[in-house]
Amino acid sequence: MTGTLVLAGTPIGDIADAPPRLAEELAGADVVAAEDTRRLRRLTQGLGVTPKGRVVSYFEGNEAARTPELVEELLGGARVLLVTDAGMPSVSDPGYRLVAAAVEKDIRVTAVPGPSAVLTALALSGLPVDRFCFEGFLPRKAGERLSRLGEVAEERRTLVYFEAPHRLDDTLAAMAEVFGGERRAAVCRELTKTYEEVKRGALAELAAWAAEGVRGEITVVVEGAPPKGAEEVDAAELVRRVRVREEAGERRKEAIAAVAAAAGVPKRDVFDAVVAAKNAEKNAEKNAGKNTGAGDAKA
Numbered sequence: 001m002t003g004t005l006v007l008a009g010t011p012i013g014d015i016a017d018a019p020p021r022l023a024e025e026l027a028g029a030d031v032v033a034a035e036d037t038r039r040l041r042r043l044t045q046g047l048g049v050t051p052k053g054r055v056v057s058y059f060e061g062n063e064a065a066r067t068p069e070l071v072e073e074l075l076g077g078a079r080v081l082l083v084t085d086a087g088m089p090s091v092s093d094p095g096y097r098l099v100a101a102a103v104e105k106d107i108r109v110t111a112v113p114g115p116s117a118v119l120t121a122l123a124l125s126g127l128p129v130d131r132f133c134f135e136g137f138l139p140r141k142a143g144e145r146l147s148r149l150g151e152v153a154e155e156r157r158t159l160v161y162f163e164a165p166h167r168l169d170d171t172l173a174a175m176a177e178v179f180g181g182e183r184r185a186a187v188c189r190e191l192t193k194t195y196e197e198v199k200r201g202a203l204a205e206l207a208a209w210a211a212e213g214v215r216g217e218i219t220v221v222v223e224g225a226p227p228k229g230a231e232e233v234d235a236a237e238l239v240r241r242v243r244v245r246e247e248a249g250e251r252r253k254e255a256i257a258a259v260a261a262a263a264g265v266p267k268r269d270v271f272d273a274v275v276a277a278k279n280a281e282k283n284a285e286k287n288a289g290k291n292t293g294a295g296d297a298k299a
Helices: 020-028 037-047 063-075 096-104 116-123 141-153 165-179 203-210 236-248 250-265 267-298
Strands: 003-010 033-034 053-057 079-083 108-112 131-136 157-162 184-189 197-202 218-222
Touching: 003 020, 003 063, 003 096, 020 037, 020 079, 020 108, 033 037, 033 063, 037 053, 063 079, 063 096, 096 108, 096 116, 096 203, 116 157, 116 184, 116 197, 116 218, 131 203, 141 236, 157 165, 165 184, 165 203, 165 218, 184 203, 236 250, 236 267, 250 267
Parallel strands: 003 079, 003 108, 033 053, 033 079, 131 157
Antiparallel strands: 157 218, 184 197, 184 218
């Protein structure tokens, strides 16, 4: 008889939100694999339980190496409980490798449902929740971040992201650049904790707010793109969108086609707007050079 892998959701803030089964599983599991054993200790103390089984660490740094060990425990009949620092394992947390390995060996996998920062933020955002995409953390490098955002710039579903507080202002500024500063969003900070805050507004407004400094654990919810043809976009905005895509590494031809499709306008209109903007910039540079030359001559 093989054992059972149990994925347990843990509180994202208030320990009182812990599901009743969590205490039972912590007390009865043969092995408890924790992302942070120190946080696990605080959790068990708060719940008033003492794990009877062996406690091991299971985090990003040792996930690949420890997965085979835990699979062997499961194959031997053990009940292995996996907990991460907050929320559900595998959702931007360790767990996927172990679940995939267990499934491959026909080991039973079940879960103790618990609090979710993704769903909590969605519910509080005030944005549509009938369809959404969870995008996790964005890349840290600016170019890669713009490229990733460009991939979902025309996504109609509501978007959900996790972000570190010290990168929030850069991320919101990048979102405003790619999605448009008027796109609605909500920054959910310290959910279910003492200083919980939900800041709602346009991306440009939120980027300016975040520039002053924000602390805590952050979840960002962003409104999906408007339906094709439902918005009126002027030539300057079409040009801006093309340039954002080009800066993210997309070829101009593909960028023009994508922007035209999203705005519901002919590709020729976008092409003409880009060419006109380029010619206007060249003429401005020439005039600036002539004015400088005239000034030098007078001098």
